[in-house]
Amino acid sequence: MGETKLTSIAELGEFGLIDHLTKDIKLTQKSTVTGVGDDAAVLNYSNEKYTLLSNDLLIEGVHFDMSYTPLMHLGYKSAIVNFSDMAAMNGIPLQIVVGLGISSKYTLEALDEFYAGIKKACDRYHVDFVGGDTSSSLHGLFISVTVTGEVAKDKITYRKGAKPGDILCVTGDLGGAYIGLLLLEREKKVFQANPDMQPEMAGKEYILERQLKPEARIDMVEKLNEKGVVPTAMMDISDGLASEALHIAKSSGTGVAIYEERIPIDQNTFDTAREFKLIPSLAALNGGEDYELLFTIAQKDYEKIKEIPGISVIGYMTEEAEGNRLITPDNQSVELKAQGWDALKK
């Protein structure tokens, strides 16, 4: 190797790495519509619908900490984060395959808990668990879930379809999963310092559930469909509102403006963020794993959206030259930056 400079993965970050590794991929199958670069690959297997395909990894010590993660919740979440990728394409999930690498510290009873969580998520979302692979691993638990889904061809929604003037919307509320994680990390430290201490979790059920047992917003995909609204662009919020909004803007060749005071934050999230001396809106902008949907609609669809409970209008898309902006409550415009969770920079 001589004096060749080698590049550490951390220098690139997750998105830089994916861009680098996939930049020269050629697609040759006629059934491939789109490959790398969105929440799922889009495949053309049938006449009426597109087939969606996506894969998410959950790795012990990186994505979850076994000291406070119940295995049933972990199984549930492993399925949900994949279902959410189908929602992000305006589709519904159909089947999953689960690859599981297990170290010898896990018992059969522990795995039963994990699979019970997977099956519970499949039951709830009407998804079939159709296969996978199970193997030993030398260190820790490694989970790979691959999901298939479907979407009508005229309803597929990519990241790239937003236009200047489109309205930016988000489902549910944001920041809860991140604040729930901070709470779990705090109680872990307290417990490590003094194992007799009781964790202070009373009244925090909502944000703990946001972290440990999120849901995929398939219900919102169905409601948009009922109202006849096809978003112009959509993503699910796994890395944080700011990161995803920038992705949509970049993919669409637009700018984006978000009104800070319009970001939906649950009271429980707000109060607990304050306990941690955090600005709640910043937790919502940069905290990940809420698995809500961020999407844009044409202005003509605004009246239809207003009729759907649980959708907030938080901003609008602009010409690319106007940049990406956060508009503060006192009407200052600051540059929108992503400080989202990035597994590879940890």
Place this chain on the structure above:
Amino acid sequence: MGETKLTSIAELGEFGLIDHLTKDIKLTQKSTVTGVGDDAAVLNYSNEKYTLLSNDLLIEGVHFDMSYTPLMHLGYKSAIVNFSDMAAMNGIPLQIVVGLGISSKYTLEALDEFYAGIKKACDRYHVDFVGGDTSSSLHGLFISVTVTGEVAKDKITYRKGAKPGDILCVTGDLGGAYIGLLLLEREKKVFQANPDMQPEMAGKEYILERQLKPEARIDMVEKLNEKGVVPTAMMDISDGLASEALHIAKSSGTGVAIYEERIPIDQNTFDTAREFKLIPSLAALNGGEDYELLFTIAQKDYEKIKEIPGISVIGYMTEEAEGNRLITPDNQSVELKAQGWDALKK
């Protein structure tokens, strides 16, 4: 937990574990034809063809040893073992998604090598690399590849379709990958004892390639198709001939008889097995990772099969009551047992 007895995973073994974890799965999607229990799930997305879906894990320290596995070969093999699952259903692969967990010891240049191997396999087999997930891991390299494929509805081949009287066939030759692994392990030990020693690999290229850079027998699927032969049952040989033959027999509710002297073994494999003081046919029966196809055909198709170079007839299926037998060169009949590689018992 009190005195509850906990069960270690090793007690069950890989197949016992999969049976246990998947025994109460209910399938509800109308697009699911079959789920867990074959080389791939079978999905009904289109009118003409079935869609196939399968996932395989490769975990550092379990499936591969970085001290003698070139990363480009590892990428190639990660794709190939999945393509082989499509061949095992009498189908062809179409797309893959790749999940990769990487510890900080890997540089970007190392990952480039790995992805170059994946892309080379995709090029050669006309498969599109359409997505995946990349993350850090605390320990080692963890690879999850999921593949989609297709097969005409009247040509799908399961493990379960063999009938008494059917002829048992295998493609290529067997045991090479296992002997290649023994050779690599031996040279690793020699190197560890004395780093100045040169590895003795001359003339061993064939078996090393069988281990490090196997191929998927899509070519054989195409040849069977050209001859109008649809196997009655089929698997790919990942765990060893004996293990897979027993799988086909059990799934089909038949017995199986294999003629030991008809098992195809390459001269290079044979000679090197002898160096290791191994009986070559036992290496072929129990060594895994050859990724050849083991299949059964109706007797009426025998003449067609004879015309295809590279297919060996090695036995036949019997009534279940006759058991599973290995017929030795001196015409003794002994019970056929699987001593195949089982990652979870290692």
